[in-house]
Amino acid sequence: MLRSIRWPLGVLAVLTVVWVLVALNAxxxxxxxxxxxxxxxxxxxxxxxxxxxxxxxxxxxxxxxxxxxxxxxxxxxxxxxxxxxxxxxxxxxxxxxxxxxxxxxxxxxxxxxxxxxxxxxxxxxxxxxxxxxxxxxxxxxxxxxxxxxxxxxxxxxxxxxxxxxxxxxxxxxxxxxxxxxxxxxxxxxxxxxxxxxxxxxxxxxxxxxxxxxxxxxxxxxxxxxxxxxxxxxxxxxxxxxxxxxxxxxxxxxxxxxxxGRGGDDSSLRVVMNSPALRWAWYTLLLGGLLFALLGARRRQRPVPTIRPLPNTSLLFARTVAGLYRRGRNHQPLAALRIRLFFDYLRTRFQEPVPASIDADYPRRLSLRTGIPQPEVTTLLARLHGYLDAEFVAETELHELQRLLDAFRKRAES
Structure with a gap:
């Protein structure tokens, strides 16, 4: 294909050279x-x-x-x-x-x-x-x-x-x-x-x-x-x-x-024709350049880096737990844990806690959680025992936590 267009390109190149020579000598x-x-x-x-x-x-x-x-x-x-x-x-x-x-x-x-x-x-x-x-x-x-x-x-x-x-x-x-x-x-x-x-x-x-x-x-x-x-x-x-x-x-x-006027036609011709004015103009330009490089920066305190707020939920929980663990009596902490358990039953199984637990409450709770009624009744009795107690030891608090975790796992399974 290149051979077929070689001679048209050659003719075009010769005509271009001839045209350029004629234009230059015209x-x-x-x-x-x-x-x-x-x-x-x-x-x-x-x-x-x-x-x-x-x-x-x-x-x-x-x-x-x-x-x-x-x-x-x-x-x-x-x-x-x-x-x-x-x-x-x-x-x-x-x-x-x-x-x-x-x-x-x-x-x-x-x-x-x-x-x-x-x-x-x-x-x-x-x-x-x-x-x-x-x-x-x-x-x-x-x-x-x-x-x-x-x-x-x-x-x-x-x-x-x-x-x-x-x-x-x-x-x-x-x-x-x-x-x-x-x-x-x-x-x-x-x-x-x-x-x-x-x-x-x-x-x-x-x-x-x-x-x-x-x-x-x-x-x-x-x-x-x-x-x-x-x-x-x-x-x-x-x-x-x-x-x-x-x-x-x-x-x-x-x-x-x-x-027109001879010499430089710029607006600075008067300044450039006088040595004193010329040096004053150069000094002004140099001063402006130095000001732009050194003195035109923002004159203010550095902008502080705002770090994201840390997650203090664990710290808050640790602080509150420390307040409850002061002394040897853990009854307030046990009462708080039982109230949270009843709130869990209300939000998870839509079973509000009555003012006084009657005989029908364990039955309804057993139907909703799938746990036998006797076990539910026994758990509720033990919880009321913790609420009425005047002193709860640390081992009893750990036992209460074990009972509640076991009930939750069986109810969720």
């Missing part, structure tokens, strides 16, 4: 998720831009994994460029206020995101233009988008991107001015706002907004700076033209909103 599916991380090489990440940025911008690039509030609140350095590149920019209240103060005192913030969601009460501080999604243009995913820089010296630099990744653009009013939303149903222009790049329909995608002594550079098409956007055809020149608007000076690249 090309991996391209991940088009817009994460924009600087350590990933997927199309919509920023591995290429992050490594080309020092040469393109001509300044040092430092990466931060801390929130803008932590970076800027205690910073005394000269204002630099804070670079944000993500699919959506959603700063918290503290981060939004810190960035606004940073721009007001002369700093530059570059935000490349398709949307910015500010916390409540921050819209009037930032004064951002309104956005419209690309879907309103009625374009198909197969269409090619063309982007141009508006500066005369950079107008020749163009970027052509297929419609794989959608983007947003800034609104204009009927006069061609950017529309800034100041409330749910109100808009107003902002002086000093400049359009730096637009798409093929002249919709702005990169604008510069004055913020006090600083500025905000906002690009609504972040995928232009992704790996795919920079390396596709001749788009690197267009990306370099966009980055040429960055002011001279150091550049701070944010990864906090994409990769």
């Amino acid at each position: 090309p991996k599916e391209i991940d088009w998720a817009p994460t924009y991380r600087n350590d990933y090489k997927n199309p919509l990440d920023t591995y290429a831009l992050f490594r080309l940025l020092p040469t393109t911008a001509g300044s040092a690039v430092n990466t931060t994994r801390q929130s803008p509030y932590e970076v800027l609140e205690d910073s005394t350095d000269a204002p630099a460029t804070y670079f944000f590149l993500s699919n959506g920019f959603r700063p918290g209240p503290a981060d939004a206020r810190a960035l606004h103060r940073y721009m007001r005192r002369g700093g530059t913030v570059w935000v490349a995101a398709s949307s910015i969601e500010l916390p409540d009460g921050q819209d009037s501080l930032w004064q951002l233009p309104s956005l419209d999604p690309l879907g309103y243009l009625g374009l198909r995913p197969t269409d090619t988008f063309t982007f141009r820089l508006t500066a005369p010296l950079l107008r020749s630099r163009q970027a052509r991107m297929p419609g794989r990744a959608n983007y947003d653009f800034f609104d204009r009013d009927s006069l061609g001015q950017l529309v800034f939303a100041t409330g749910p149903d109100s808009t107003q222009p902002l002086r000093g706002a400049v359009v730096l790049a637009s798409d093929h329909e002249q919709h702005p995608v990169l604008v510069r907004l004055p913020m006090g002594r600083g500025q905000l550079l906002w690009c609504s098409a972040p995928y232009l700076l992704s790996n795919y956007g920079v390396l596709h055809r001749q788009n690197a020149r267009f990306a370099a033209g966009m980055l040429s608007y960055l002011p001279a000076g150091p550049l701070l690249w944010d990864e906090f909103y994409k990769q």
Whole structure:
């Protein structure tokens, strides 16, 4: 039987090996998720831009994994460029206020995101233009988008991107001015706002907004700076033209909103970063362990072992017998033994003892026990003799016990 299934098993094994080899050598599916991380090489990440940025911008690039509030609140350095590149920019209240103060005192913030969601009460501080999604243009995913820089010296630099990744653009009013939303149903222009790049329909995608002594550079098409956007055809020149608007000076690249806080993410990171707190934590753990092993036992007296009660019937009988045997007269013990004998006759033969034994009692007892009436009469007479006696010797007590045992044996047989 094994020989008959040997060749099907061999074919199955060969097919399994072939399937495993094909699966291992099959090309991996391209991940088009817009994460924009600087350590990933997927199309919509920023591995290429992050490594080309020092040469393109001509300044040092430092990466931060801390929130803008932590970076800027205690910073005394000269204002630099804070670079944000993500699919959506959603700063918290503290981060939004810190960035606004940073721009007001002369700093530059570059935000490349398709949307910015500010916390409540921050819209009037930032004064951002309104956005419209690309879907309103009625374009198909197969269409090619063309982007141009508006500066005369950079107008020749163009970027052509297929419609794989959608983007947003800034609104204009009927006069061609950017529309800034100041409330749910109100808009107003902002002086000093400049359009730096637009798409093929002249919709702005990169604008510069004055913020006090600083500025905000906002690009609504972040995928232009992704790996795919920079390396596709001749788009690197267009990306370099966009980055040429960055002011001279150091550049701070944010990864906090994409990769989270750097280092240990556990709740004990503050404790572990301080030697004193770390040793205090270890001491606490050791003390708790010692308490659990040594001090958490039940603090009470040992539970006593309850032994079963002994059978004291024999001891009781021996004690009572000793009371009756005090002295040389055994008449009370003989009377007690006779009363127990009469109780035996009552319970065993249902023959109660009358107040006065008449001539009919021996006859009834003889019929019930099977012992001849004369012997019964003689036994009863001797018992009455023991009851009426004033003194009973030990030998007479043993004789009484012999008579009663003999009668019981004959009555039970």
